[in-house]
Amino acid sequence: MNINSEKSSKRLAQEQNASEQQIYLDYSATTPCRPEVAKVIYDSYLKCIGNPHSITHQYGWQATDSVESSRKIIGKVINCESKELIFTSGATESNNISIQGIVKSRIENGMDKVHIITTNIEHKATLETFHELDKQDNVETTYIEIEKNGIIDLQKLHDAIKENTILISVGWVNSELGTIQPIKAIGEMCKAKNVFFHVDAAQAVGRIKIDLQEIYVNLMSFSAHKFYGPKGIGALYIKKKTRVSPIVFGGRQEKGIRSGTVPVQLCVGMAKAAELAELERESEWNRMKNLQEKTLNKIMSSLEDIYLNGDSEQRIPHNMNLSFAHIEGEAIMMKLKNYAMSSASACSSTTLQPSYVLEAIGVDEGLIHTSLRIVMGIYTTEEDMDNFANDAIRTVNELREMSPLWEMKKSGVDLKKVKWHSHH
Amino acid sequence: MNRYNEKINEAFRNPKNVGSMDETDDNVGVGFVGSPGCGDVLKIYIKVDDSDRIADVKFKTFGCGSAIASSSVLTEKVMGLTLEEAKKITNKDIADELSLPAIKTHCSVLAEEAITDAIENLISKRLIKKGKE
Numbered sequence: 273m274n275i276n277s278e279k280s281s282k283r284l285a286q287e288q289n290a291s292e293q294q295i296y297l298d299y300s301a302t303t304p305c306r307p308e309v310a311k312v313i314y315d316s317y318l319k320c321i322g323n324p325h326s327i328t329h330q331y332g333w334q335a336t337d338s339v340e341s342s343r344k345i346i347g348k349v350i351n352c353e354s355k356e357l358i359f360t361s362g363a364t365e366s367n368n369i370s371i372q373g374i375v376k377s378r379i380e381n382g383m384d385k386v387h388i389i390t391t392n393i394e395h396k397a398t399l400e401t402f403h404e405l406d407k408q409d410n411v412e413t414t415y416i417e418i419e420k421n422g423i424i425d426l427q428k429l430h431d432a433i434k435e436n437t438i439l440i441s442v443g444w445v446n447s448e449l450g451t452i453q454p455i456k457a458i459g460e461m462c463k464a465k466n467v468f469f470h471v472d473a474a475q476a477v478g479r480i481k482i483d484l485q486e487i488y489v490n491l492m493s494f495s496a497h498k499f500y501g502p503k504g505i506g507a508l509y510i511k512k513k514t515r516v517s518p519i520v521f522g523g524r525q526e527k528g529i530r531s532g533t534v535p536v537q538l539c540v541g542m543a544k545a546a547e548l549a550e551l552e553r554e555s556e557w558n559r560m561k562n563l564q565e566k567t568l569n570k571i572m573s574s575l576e577d578i579y580l581n582g583d584s585e586q587r588i589p590h591n592m593n594l595s596f597a598h599i600e601g602e603a604i605m606m607k608l609k610n611y612a613m614s615s616a617s618a619c620s621s622t623t624l625q626p627s628y629v630l631e632a633i634g635v636d637e638g639l640i641h642t643s644l645r646i647v648m649g650i651y652t653t654e655e656d657m658d659n660f661a662n663d664a665i666r667t668v669n670e671l672r673e674m675s676p677l678w679e680m681k682k683s684g685v686d687l688k689k690v691k692w693h694s695h696h
Numbered sequence: 697m698n699r700y701n702e703k704i705n706e707a708f709r710n711p712k713n714v715g716s717m718d719e720t721d722d723n724v725g726v727g728f729v730g731s732p733g734c735g736d737v738l739k740i741y742i743k744v745d746d747s748d749r750i751a752d753v754k755f756k757t758f759g760c761g762s763a764i765a766s767s768s769v770l771t772e773k774v775m776g777l778t779l780e781e782a783k784k785i786t787n788k789d790i791a792d793e794l795s796l797p798a799i800k801t802h803c804s805v806l807a808e809e810a811i812t813d814a815i816e817n818l819i820s821k822r823l824i825k826k827g828k829e
């Protein structure tokens with residue numbers, strides 16, 4: 273990749289199409305680092321050699337300046353003060369610091385038993401942290417069951433809050449479904465109930481507007497590689513007066529909350545990526561909306577029994593989580609070998625477990641196996657999606673010709689009433 | 697998508713003997729195993745000639761690439777065999793032929809179950825017919 277190229281976005285797209293490479297449609301898993309971002313990282317590696325924690329020489333000062341100006345840029349993008357931001361290794365670490373750190377701080381403050389709430393469709397970084405805390409006698413957990421459309425029921429959440437509830441943790445944009453949770457409303461509830469509110473915004477940057485002065489949130493997690501930045505860095509917004517106890521110890525960097533040398537170059541890259549993502553956010557949203565509509569219209573008008581998982585309105589248009597009834601997700605991907613996507617099907621996972629998110633929102637067990645997650649991003653072109661829709665339609669028809677379920681459905685059999693004989 | 701070997705990819709992309717048969721034909725046995733909830737359903741049809749040799753075989757499969765590849769290989773293996781010979785086909789024969797990864801062994805097990813089920817179906821059809829006569 274030529275990181276000096278000016279019209280780099282277009283160039284990358286062209287390079288991708290020209291070669292034998294798959295068209296990338298997995299932008300929720302990660303995004304490619306933008307050439308503009310790679311360039312500032314590269315330049316910084318050459319120019320800036322110091323450790324920002326070295327306060328005795330110019331190399332250290334220079335590194336500090338780079339980190340602090342990056343912090344300012346990111347603060348500006350999400351409208352918070354830069355001193356409310358700490359750098360971490362990514363959203364997983366930010367979620368861990370938030371959840372464990374709040375629990376720890378409350379217990380250190382003398383609470384006997386704390387109650388924390390999340391939802392059953394969160395990212396593993398949240399769910400596994402909750403499961404881990406569950407093992408402690410002084411921590412109680414509640415997992416709110418998300419509605420069929422992939423959105424939280426505010427009344428359910430309200431009813432779950434107890435005397436000793438100290439924290440609610442909700443992801444803003446769900447990575448599998450693309451659904452957008454009502455963060456502003458939850459924030460108001462938390463404020464009224466005096467509960468800390470943590471939001472995993474890993475999937476939100478560059479896709480929806482983040483203005484921390486407009487919403488009440490105590491902690492918010494970010495991850496650079498989800499918005500065309502480098503992998504291995506993220507950030508955590510910690511609102512003034514929100515006390516978090518550290519869970520990692522060392523040189524007391526990042527206000528003592530996240531010890532460890534701050535990766536200067538990754539900070540610089542993250543800031544550049546955040547700036548660019550915000551700059552393109554609205555126009556990209558409109559472009560994605562248009563591409564999503566066209567793609568869905570084309571697929572759904574040519575094929576029966578295709579279902580969009582997650583609310584059709586309260587979602588980022590970048591994501592299309594689709595169930596292609598009667599054919600299996602992994603088989604679809606093997607046929608659509610020119611496209612890089614992910615599947616909710618058990619068969620494509622290393623554990624043979626189907627997607628817990630689709631299961632959580634009550635998607636029919638048989639349909640989960642037929643699901644694909646298609647996520648578009650800045651390098652996705654109209655031509656890509658045109659080709660994708662055509663190839664998907666052909667593939668689905670081909671695989672349905674081979675499917676006994678499709679044949680049964682076509683001959684009028686009610687598949688729900690069939691007695692299946694299965695050993696596994 | 698798993699990173700499959702070329703044998704699986706090939707069997708998946710160019711499956712042999714896809715189709716179905718008239719289930720009411722006395723010489724046709726149908727094997728039907730799996731469930732949509734588990735992610736695999738395999739339906740296999742065998743048609744025998746007068747000497748109980750499998751003269752034709754067809755399949756339809758709902759499942760992953762390995763399941764479709766296993767089904768296709770199964771049909772190729774049983775074609776031309778007598779019922780007795782076909783009974784001896786095991787999941788290992790299919791897994792070995794495709795070098796199936798261990799995590800996909802169940803696809804070959806399903807294939808073995810399907811042919812067993814088809815043979816049983818054919819035999820029970822005959823018994824019922826005999827009973828009626």
